[in-house]
Amino acid sequence: MMPDLGTYSVPVLSSYAVSLGLLVAVVVASIWKARRVRARLEEVESRRGRAT
Amino acid sequence: MIGLLKRDLTLAIRAGGGFGLSLAFFLIFTTLVPFGVGPQTQILAEIAPGILWLGALLACLLSLDRIFQLDWEDGTLDLVATSPVPLEGLAAMKALAHWITTGLPLVAAAPVLGLLLNLPGPAYPWLMASLALGTPALSAIGTFGAALTVGIKRGGLLLSLLVLPLYIPTLIFGALCVARAATGQDATTPLVLVAGITAGALALLPFAAAAALRVNLR
Amino acid sequence: MIGLLKRDLTLAIRAGGGFGLSLAFFLIFTTLVPFGVGPQTQILAEIAPGILWLGALLACLLSLDRIFQLDWEDGTLDLVATSPVPLEGLAAMKALAHWITTGLPLVAAAPVLGLLLNLPGPAYPWLMASLALGTPALSAIGTFGAALTVGIKRGGLLLSLLVLPLYIPTLIFGALCVARAATGQDATTPLVLVAGITAGALALLPFAAAAALRVNLR
Amino acid sequence: MSSLWEYANPRKFMATSAFLLPWTAGIAAVCLVTGLVWGFFFTPDDFRQGSTVKIIYVHVPAAIMAINAWFMMLVTSIIWVIRRHHVSVLAAKAAAPVGMVFTLIALATGALWGQPMWGTWWEWDPRLTSFLILFLFYLGYMALWEAIENPDSAADLTSVLCLVGSVFAVISRYALLFWNQGLHQGATLSLDREQNISNVYWYPLVITLAGFGFLFIALVLYRTRTEIRARRLKALIAQERMA
Amino acid sequence: MSLSVTDLACARGPAQILAGVTFSVAAGQALILRGPNGAGKTTLLRTLAGLTPPLAGTIEADPDAIAYAAHADGLKSALTVEENLAFWASVFGTHDPAPAIEAFNLAPLLHRRAGEMSAGQKRRLSLARLLVTGRPVWCLDEPTVSLDVENVARFAAAVKAHLAGGGSAVIATHIDLGLPEAATLDISRFVAKQIRADDPFADSFAEGAA
């Protein structure tokens, strides 16, 4: 299945690894931040909901 | 507006040395380079144009964060903003004062430092011309950066992060001009380009700086 | 005293980016060098050790004037001086905080920047080792310089004037260490000397800095 | 639909983006997987570059999107400056880290490609160098956002920086060409396809490009939602503290 | 010169602080702003001075008529008293600092650097700046902080002279200024702390839909 990359397997594979790694990193970071912000917002909103 | 300029120059002279200091930094930087790079005259001569321009740029950079910061901290900026002087005028005067205390001495001193780095003979007039035409752009860009970061404590490094990328074109053309002159090539085109950047920066950036100041005073 | 360190780190992180910024400056400086010097890889590789050390040194330098200045301006320094914390302890903590926010990130980032300048392979571990051992000396010396110039408005350039000559030995041995490693020579002697300078600076300069602070507060 | 500007209202934007998000994310995932799998497994080696030609499927889309991301930030910043639509500037803020990551991918894959092709990790070629500068602009833009406490001031100042920075980015590009002629490839993806790379390479490249584009849109939508929530959170906390 | 304010709403950063502020000060009149700490006196004065744009309402006065004096002194410690005044005179296009020096008895300090003066001496200098501006509407934020009794009297005399010359003044303070004839406005009744009305994020966005 794996294509024969010849002498260049290291640069090709590491390019893909780095790219996918970085893409996954932004996606994960975005999700993580979204979750955190959302949780804090909900907490504050519910606190306000109770107050008013 | 002349009052602003006069005061800035007085302050520069009185508090902490003014003119001398950017020069001193320039001098120290150019002497540090051989310590770092090693004393081979061959290499030094080759990198001299770049190092001289780089030194001038860093000397400008180091004094940037004081352009508005002190006035902001002691409340002067608020008061000037409510005075008849337009903030655009303030920004332009600040840039001018910065250039007089920083850029101008560098232009004068550069040839001496060129000697230290074995800069080839024909390059000297071009070195001075390119610095004289290019440093005003550095001051104008720096004033804009200072206006963006006024109000941020410890903004010094942030300021360099913002300003240095904007300095790149001036640096490239300036150093290229000197390097070409050093190797006997024609150096007019880069010199004209440096002058162009300066003209553009002087015409537009005071407005951007005033806009940034207005936001920061709000 | 841990309170002082903690506060300084909090302030560094909160106001203006902290750790990232000296790194950013280092990165920008190393990218600027080729713009000045020209893109020839041959020359760049040759000057890389010196330029990397010079960049680290300037990144340290740029953040020095904030070490005591802000505390002095808002009165904190007066109050700490009348507290049970000895000024020597204050100076040591300030140096440590400066190193953590400035020197430490530089050590980590240096190899990447080495790549940009085509630093030869065997030099990398030596680059990191020499920076790790040398940057604490830069912070300690810088803290001393900052203590001398606290209270001088626009002291930034004066500070660099005072501090840069003191940085020269560290720079020479640090760059020499990397340069030797890059050309395959033995680099241990300069490394040991760098470590020696650091040890001496750390042992003595906090006392000098405290003495300078005492005079400036008077 | 009465006006495009309605989407500048946070509530409207939240609703619309909630609808668009799954679609764009889905298209992005499909395109990325198809394009990358096709490109990696089912394209032949180039006679000159060997298997390194496969790097093109990550390198080129990332590079193109890195530039487009800055362009989008420029446009949304201008919209904020002129029409003061809050969502617009938050979208610029949200896009910056994504653009920075794309820049980083282009730089890293380019460096990895350079090693076998040019025999060096890094070359001071104008194309590469201008990417490095773009990276610095992203860093500065993000750092300025972080440094300023008041959200509206931060929006104004970063917008001004984005405008001025764009002008200087263009001048830098020109300056770099002047400074060094460079080694890097010319354009492969011109409209006149016949003169460029053959179809075997072309199709998967277009698909990954679409994948990166949709990924960018999806991430920006998603992150803008987060920024809107963070902004509201900030407003609420400020309100609580005032009480 | 008169100053008249209608239904003004003032903000500081993300927060609206005051709303519905309405008052007017005729030429020759002074208005004393009172209110507890944090009520919004500084915020109001900054808005009047044109530093912060108002959220709503109108200010009827030429912004070029207003001289503002803040909590901070705005002095350069490296310059002498004389140089500080000369600088402000040049910025405001006026020329004779003599009346200002006279009014706050700065003559003995004229060649002293501002950094080498006591807190009250600095404050006197920063008040003298007002006379140098030559502007008719004074907006002053706790002008007599650090002043001793004698200098408070000097300040009161300066204000009276300014009013007699057809000027007007709005002065925030917590302590007595020796201006019994001035009207007083307690701004605590305008306090309306809340998120700025122009902040589109103040509405909740029905997260359920998301």
Add this chain to the structure above:
Amino acid sequence: MSLSVTDLACARGPAQILAGVTFSVAAGQALILRGPNGAGKTTLLRTLAGLTPPLAGTIEADPDAIAYAAHADGLKSALTVEENLAFWASVFGTHDPAPAIEAFNLAPLLHRRAGEMSAGQKRRLSLARLLVTGRPVWCLDEPTVSLDVENVARFAAAVKAHLAGGGSAVIATHIDLGLPEAATLDISRFVAKQIRADDPFADSFAEGAA
């Protein structure tokens, strides 16, 4: 803790400002320093706090017993009220900021950044710092600047509690502090402005002998 000062001469920069200052403050007592602007109150307090060495005379008090509060607030605007107090608590090795928060009603402001407070709110925070130091002798320089009536009362209450606990205080001020039982010292009678006595260039140099 008591503080007693005999024949003190204080200097500021090149100049001697005060001479012959003699007073003593017993435990449980407060002393209010009065004197016109520029008399030397700040100079005296800085000397007591150990920041400026005295030219002559003696200060009988452990320098580690003195808590000094200056004209400047000494606050970090990027830190919250709570963080500012926690920092000072850690510097002074004390641990519980609760009484300080209580005394100056800082609880509602606890998570506000110091930079986002009004002048009076900042001042309250900087006074709260005194309680956190846990030190018995307070040397305060115009502590009630910018405070409204209610907060001046809070301050007076805090001073009274401090005195009742066996502390003592020296307070420079121009305005009434609400401490009628405190002794008052007018320092204008100690003013002795001249070149510092220890300056060897003060004598004329009898040029003939040189």
